[in-house]
Structure formats: structure tokens, C-alpha cells
Amino acid sequence: MSTNMSRTPKKQKKKDAPIFAVRQRSEGPIQDGARSESPHSRDHEAAPADSSPASRADIKGLQAFITAELERTTRTLSAEIQAVGERTAHLEEQAGRLVEYCNDLAGHAETMEHRVQWLEESLEDLSNRSRRNNVRLRGLPESVSPEELQDTFLGIVKRLIPDVPPQRLLLDRVHRALGPRRDKTTTPRDVIARFHYYNTKDLLLKAARTQEAKYEGSTILFFQDLAPSTLARRREWREVTELLRRNDIRYAWGFPFKIIVFKNNRSQAYSYLYQAKDLLRAVDLPIPPSLADLTPPQPLPRLAQDWLTPGD
Template structure:
């Protein structure tokens, strides 16, 4: 007689004997040498296939790594070139700034600043008024040496009569004229 065990599987029950029969292979004889050799051949083939796949992947990763290292080398070289170029540009900018400052200073070298000339003197009258003051201070300078490159008031809004007027700035064409004027003005102040 068959022993029956109850196994709950959704309202089905099976006999233990029939379940053991399904779990065992149809051919329960021991493996033969041919079966073992077939299994070895299968395992060897699978290992070779896996090795080839891994080798291909490793080679691909190696190629990508070499490519990335090459690109990184080019980027480093490019960055070094840029740093060198930036340093050169910085030196050139510094030299240009110093040159501009020198030119700016030289362009002001012939400037004279006159303080206290009333704002009532219009820009059209400014040059004649200024040259009249200069001729009184240095009368022996010939008229052709009294050439002005420009004359204007200092920047800022026009001031009323109660405040100090804006300075007048004139640029002499000849440095010697400016120098003579400053010497005459100093001797006038000393008296």
C-alpha cells in the first residue's frame, strides 16, 4: 500500500512516492566516461568563450584608457600653453599700462593750472584772458612762443559766485614757455 502524505498545494495532495519519482532523473545510472568528457568539453568551451569575451572587454577598456590618457596629455599640454600665453599677456598688459601712464604723464607735462579765474569768463574769452595774464607775468616771451594746444575749465558743474570757481587748465605747446611762466609766478609770490 502506498503511503500518502498530505502536502498542501492549493488543495491538491500528492503521494510521496510519486513526488520522489518526478525528482529523480529518468536515467538514474551513474555517469559514464563519455558523459564526463562531454561535460568537460562543455565546461572548457564555456571557459574559452568567457575568456575570449573578457579578453575582448579588457582590450576595449585598455584602448579606451589609452585614448583617454592621450586626450588628457593633450589637454595638459594645451593648458600649459594657455598658462604660458596668459603669463606673456599679463607681462604685455603690465608694460602697456606703464607705457600709457608714462604717456599720460608726459601729455600733462606742459599743463598749467590757473586758480581763481571767475566763472563769468566764458569759454570763448578764456584763451585771450589767460594769455593776457601770461603776458603780464612774462612780457619778454615772443608771441609765437605763447602757442596753446588747448585750454578749458576743470570738469564739474558751473559754480555760483559764492564758491571758488573751477580751475582753468591750459596746455602750452612749448615746455620752455610753461617753465618761464612758473618761475615768474614763483617770484611774484615771493615778493
């Protein structure tokens, strides 16, 4: 008896897929701009294709290669980091020295500024002391010739202080202020006269405050001869002095340069314009807006070291 027996198919043996497949060399030149292959890749490409799985030895060899590459890269990076650190430390050290030098220069500049200011004030005081016997006459027409200046000047002085004996009216010199001759439409140049006796000059200025002097219809004014720098500093105080005069507050000019204010039988002296606010507060006067922002000179800025060295 024939029996139909079914044929059972044999199980096909499953093949292991390779872990690493060798990349085949591409035909023709590289068109994508990629880097050229390393010698290792060329060696692999030159080898024949093998679809067999990687062995344990292959894996260990690859691990050793990767470990060596990592160590080499680490050593390279460590060397570069150390070099950058050394350069950074050197630059910070240089910057620290520059900060110290800059701050030292700022200190020297402030010292020199104080010394120059002291020297300028001393020279100004010396100039004013050398002019103590001088008086300025303003308003005398230019028509008066240099030869007539002394006689004309003495004639005006005698009308103001007639009681002074002639021997006390001795003049060392009389001349016009420097500058070109002016026409009749402009203010004539001042006349500067130096009295031999200081007391005579002082009497003349006191008399000129209460009496009016004229010459051919022109009003003659007398002033103390002062250094140009002193006149410029007095002009800076003009707004303050106008306030004092409007409020009937007495003041006087001192030497070296200062303004002295009298109130309630007390006097206070101020030398610099930024002190105007203190002066007005002392005499109970309002501070004008133009003087509200005045501040004393500020010191030169100093640089700070904004970085810290390791361990600080």
C-alpha cells in the same frame, strides 16, 4: 531432536546515491522572478528522471562543457579589457595634448600680458609727453566766461612770474576741462592752458609752489597736466607718499611712471605698487598693514600630466 536455530538476517545491499540528480520541471509559471531556463536545462527536464549515478563519461562531458564556457568567457573578457585599454590610452593621449595646449596658452597669455602692459605704459608716456606744456589751474570760478578765460589766466600768471617778458607768455590754447557746467556749490571745473614755451610753464609751476595765488577770494592752484591713468597710479601711492612727507623724505615723480626716493645722497626708483615694501625698507620706515600683503603678479598655473604610460 529438534533444534531451534536462530535465523540470521541477510545483509541488505547498500545502494550508491546518485551524484547528479535531474531537477524536475516545476509546475506552473515561475513566480520568483528567476531567469528562464537555458535550452540545456529544458532538455534535461524533458528527459525522464533517472536516479542512477553519473558515469565517468558524464563527468568528462560536464568538465568539457565547463572548460569551453570558461574559455569563451575568458576570450570575451579579454576582448573587452583590450577595448577598454585602447580607449583609455586614446583618452590619455588626448588629455596629454590638452595639457600641452593649455600650458602653451598660458605661456602665450603671459607674453601678451607683458606686451599689453608695455603698450599701455608707452601710450601713457606718449600722452604725458604731449601734455608737457600744459598746466591745470584749479579753483577759478565758473562765473568766468570762456571769452574771458585767457585774459584772466594771464593776469594770474603775471602776478606769479612778473619778470617774464610778455612775448614769453604766449598761449596756444586755454579751455575748461570737459564736463557740464557746475553751480556755485561745487568745485569748478579745471582750466587747462597750453604754453607755447615749456620754460615759461616750468617757471610758473616753481613759483606756484612758494606763492599763493587768489582770484576774487578763491585760492588758485596750479598743477602739471597729466594723463588720467598716471593720476590714478599716483593715487595708489598716496599712503606711501604721506609716510614719506611725514618723515621728511624727499621724493619725485618720474616718466615713464615711477617714484624716485632720495636718501643719503642716493636715489632709488620704483614703478609698481607691490614694490612699496622695498621702498619703505630702503628708507627705514615701517610697512603699514595695508601694504604688507602686496605681492608681484604670479605666473599663470601650469597643468601637470599625472599619469604614466606602461613602461615609464
